[in-house]
Structures are given as C-alpha cells and as structure tokens.
Amino acid sequence: MELPKMKGLFGRSRALEVEIDHFHDKLSQSAVIFKTALAAYLKAGATEGFIERQQHLNALETEGDKLRRSIETKLYAETLIPESRGDVLGLLEASDEVHGALQGALWGFAIELPDIPEEFCEEFMELGDMAVMTVESLVLASRAFFRNIEAVLDHNHKVEFYETEADKISSKLKMAIFRSDLDLAHKLHLRTFVERIDEIADKAEDVADHLNIYAIKRSI
C-alpha cells in the first residue's frame, strides 16, 4: 500500500540531495572565482577580466539564493528531516552570508577602485588565499555534515586554523599600511579592504562553530 508513496519519498530525497550538492558547488566555485578576480585586480586593476569574474560571482550568489529558498521550502512543506531541518536551515543561511561576504568584497573593489601600492600586493593576495581556503574547508565540512558526520570535526579544525592565519596576515598587513608614508585617507581606505577580505574568513568560522554544535546534536 505504501509502495508509490515510498518511491515518492526516495524520489523527493534524491532531488533535494542534488539541490544541496549544487548549493555547495556554487559556494565553492565562488571562492575560486574570488581568488582569480582578486589576483586580476592586484595585477592590473578593474580590467574587463576582473569585471567578468565579479559578474560571474554575482550570478553564482543569486543561484545559491534560489537553491537555498527551494531547499528550505521543500524541507518544511514535505516535513523531511524533522529533527535536523532547523539546523540545516541555519547552516544554509549562514553559508549564504559567506557567499555574501565574497560578493561584497568584490563589489567593493569594483565600485571604490582602491589604489593598492605594489609593496602590499603580495600580502593582500596571501590574505585572499587564506580566506578562500577557509571557505573551501567550510564547504567540505558542510558536505560532511550531510554525508559523513564524523569528518565534520576534521574539516572544521582546518577552517579554524586558516581563519587564525588570516587574522595574523590581516593584522600584519594593517600594521604595515599604517606605518607606511601613505596619507591617512589612503590608509583608511586600504584598511577597509583588508577587513572586508578578513570578514570572509570570520564568517566562515562562524558557520563552522554552528556546524560543530549541529554535528554533536546529530551524533546523539
């Protein structure tokens, strides 16, 4: 009597699994694009290549938003994973903020066109790399939350490590900026960008903190 219903249950689950995977894909792609966009900007400023990448990231963020809404609606409308759906909802929304931080940082470069002296370029790139690695580890942790709960802690550990590294680089960079001969307005402008990139790592760490709790809850 339950056969068609059971098939429906598995069908619905599979469709949602695919959507969740796509959501993660978008975030991970955005991180990689952020990295190449930042490299392009540091090399030659807001060139066509940079703008193209920035728009690509915007599009990915919009798609991620759509997927997130669709997943959330399905989870609640079809009463799937009743115990964990609150956590999944929290996870998706917090991940979306990381996506937002990536997008926001690139928008900042595109609108404000900061003038980054060559002596700081290398460290800006290092900071960007570290932030991207934080996001990539977070995506792995978040995927593990759905498939392999025990691996969550391993990936989260890396998120925390990269975030601390990013903090160190950002402090060092800010110190170097304020000790340089630039005028104050320029210094303050550069500081904003250091903080925007560092914020990506901070947001990713926030999500990882939540994930730790969700993972403990699920192991009970």
Added chain:
Amino acid sequence: MEIAVLFFLSSGLFLGWALGANDAANVFGTAVGTRMVKFGTAALICSIFVILGATISGAGAAHTLGKLGAVNALGGSFMAAFSAAAAVYAMTKVGIPVSTSQAIVGSIIGWNLYSENVTDTNALIKIVTTWFVCPVLAAVLGASLYKLTHVVLGFAKLHLLRLDAYTRIGLVLAGAFGSYSLGANNIANVMGVFVPSSPFTEFRFMDLVTLSSVQQLFLLGAIAIAVGVFTYSKRVMLTVGGGLMPLSAVGAWVVVVSHSIVLFLFASVGLESILASNGLPTIPLVPVSSSQAVIGAVIGIGLLKGGRGIRWNVLGGIFTGWMITPIISALICFVGLYFLQNVFDQKVYQPVSFEMSEMVIERLDQEKISRAHFVDLTGQRYDSGRALMQAVGRQTSLSSKEEGKVLDFARISPLTISIDKIEHLDTEWFSGPQIQALKELSGRSYRYNWRLADALSKQSEAWKLKPKITANKLYNKGVSQRLEGLYRKFKD
C-alpha cells in the same frame, strides 16, 4: 450472546482500551512525537498488527497466566480485569509508569485469595523473574543494536536525507513488528482471565478461517486495544517522545526494535519450538511489560554512552511501580469481589473441592511423594485448595512443586466421555489415534482429571508423555494442552 456476558466482558475491553492508549505510545511514540511518522499512519499500522499478533500468536503467554490461577467464573474474570484496569488508570493519574502485566497478575492473586485458591508459586516466580529479566535483556539488546547500527551507518555514509527516508521506513516496519509482538504478548493481560470462562464457541468462515473460542476472545480484546490506539494514544505519543532521554530518530528506531524483539521472545511459540527441537533451553512465554522493555532499551543505550543524560529517578519510578501496582490491583480485586458477590449477588468463582482418597494417595506415591505424608488425611475432603494445603502443612512440609502435584491430583473434577461430544472435537487438532483412544473410553466417567489422562495413555501411545528432557518439552506440552482441552470439553 447474552447481554450479561457482554457486560462482564466490558471490563476486559476497558483494560484493552487502556493498554492501547498507553502501550501503543511505546511502539510509535518517538516516531510520531518527532513527526517522522504521521499519527494516522501509525494508528492504522498499530491496530492492524496488534489484532494479527493477538489472534495468531496470543495463546502462548496466556497459558502461563492461566496457570497462575484459573479464574473460573465470568463474574470473577470481570472483577480481575476491572481491578487491573482501575490500578493502571490510578497509577497513570499519579504519574507512575505501570504495566498491565503487573496489574493483572496482582488481581489474579487477589482472586486466588478471595476464592481460597492456591497461587501456583512456580508460575508466579517464573512471571516475576521475567519482569526483572525483560528490562535487562532490552538494555543489552538496545546497547548492542545501537553499537551495530552506529558501525553500519559509519560504513554506509548515507546522506542525511537518505538516512531520513530509511529511518522513516525503518520506524514503520519496526512499529509493525512491535505492534504484532505487543498484541501477541500482552493480549493475555487483557483477555487471559476470560479464557477459562470463555462464552464463545468455535467459529468457521467458509472453511477458510477457523477461529477457536479463545481466538475470538483475543480478537475482541485486540479490537478494544485498537480503539484505545485511535481514541486516546495520540496525546501519550506526543508526550512520550522525549520523556526518558533525548534520542535521535535512529536511536528511537533501535529502542523500538529492541522492545519488539523482547516482547516477541516472550510470546513466540514458534521460537520456543525451534529452541526445544534443538535441545536448547526455552524462553518462558510470559506477558511482560512493554513500558519496561522500552525503558530498558533506552537505559542500555544511555549506559553505552557513559550514563550521561539518563534520568535515574525514572528507574526509581519503575521499581515503585513494580512494588505498588500488583498490591493495589490485588486489593481492589479482593474488595471488589466481596461486593460483587455479596451486594450484587454474582457468582465470582466456582468452588473447587479436593479429596485425599486412597486412589489419590496411591497416585502421589507413584509420583515419589510418599504416602507416609498423608496417612492422617486419607479420605478427607476439603472445600478449597488453601484448606487442603493447610491440612497437608500440619502433617509435613513439601516443596512448592510437590504441593502443586498434590493440588493437581486431589482436585475433584468429574467428567464423562460422551460419544456426541467426541463427534464435535476438532479433528485437525487431535490426531486419529488420539480420537480412536477416546472413542474406546466413551460412556465412562472419571472423578479426577488425571484418571482420564492415565486411562488414555494406557489406551494409546498417542496420549503418552515422553521422558522429561528438553527435546521432548514441546511434544509433552502439546499432549498436555490437548488433555486440558478434553477436561474442559467433557466436564460434567
């Protein structure tokens, strides 16, 4: 059927309803409480499988309960079921977890006390021991199954959503198995006391389905349980969810499966036959408490995780329930029987007389209970089992097994083998040689049950008991059950 019969059965139906309202929550509580399974689906599956379990395999556990004390008048059965239901209701109101098994055992003892019947100590010890074994077994099963599930899930690495889908199906299947086991094991609590005084006769439907009088009784009780599930269990299910310890859906599944296996072990005649035919010790078929099985399984999982999160006061509650429930139930039954007999003028038991005739003493001597014990009792008659035991007690001291034998052999139970009653015997249950042997005895009368048994075993091999070893246990049980069927059928 007479209205009076229905009235007397009503207390059993009340008890069935209470069982359905409370114990269905043990099977489907966590599933419905966590909204993994809809209440409607749970109630439907639960009802169907409780009815199947009760009707198909309910007889095993009922047999043991019958041994404890055969309530032999409908009025007595009414009061036994009523006092059990009242005790369960009262204790639930106070908030102490109780079980219908304990309540009904208490009220049977209450009836035994009132009717001056002797409680079979062996059956009582067997039942009480299983009450202790049941939660421990559930705890061991729960912990092992939890560990196993953990390992399997670790390997399988299922997606959260896939796991959710499997868990839902798992909960429904485990719930169905749990309901079947609940019906098979606990129907004895609801309808067991009515078995010796069952008002039904065998029912055949187009030669396809045959329901014995006991099966009809169980069907009726199971329907009452189903009504309890539909009308009242939703509230209990929603509150039972996180009652003992917070559990994940997979944890809930482990609990339901362990609970169901335990109930099934204590009710399955099939398993008993497999064990016995391989010469292994069998598990006694006894009605156990489904609440305690669930609590046991949860505690087992809790201990596996180092004992954090277990509410130990719940354990205290169970022990209090164990002590108080049977006592309250026995008291209500005793007082209730007094009123039913003296105020409402109802027959609450059929007096049974005992006699230490020369024939009985001779037979006991063959059973290695020396005639020297009974010299002064020869020819004495007693109006109750208790009077006989007191008289025997003044002469000598016997073990509880020997006391049981004295009671069995000295009970006066006149019967006559009439040919028309032989014609009505179930030919599928009794073998050809068995019926042939009976026919040869037609027209004869016996003063004691065992006289018929002895006469039959002299007539035919088919009625002979085999030596008492485990491998023969089942065969002997079958012969004994058929003999008891004859005692009921040919009673004067």
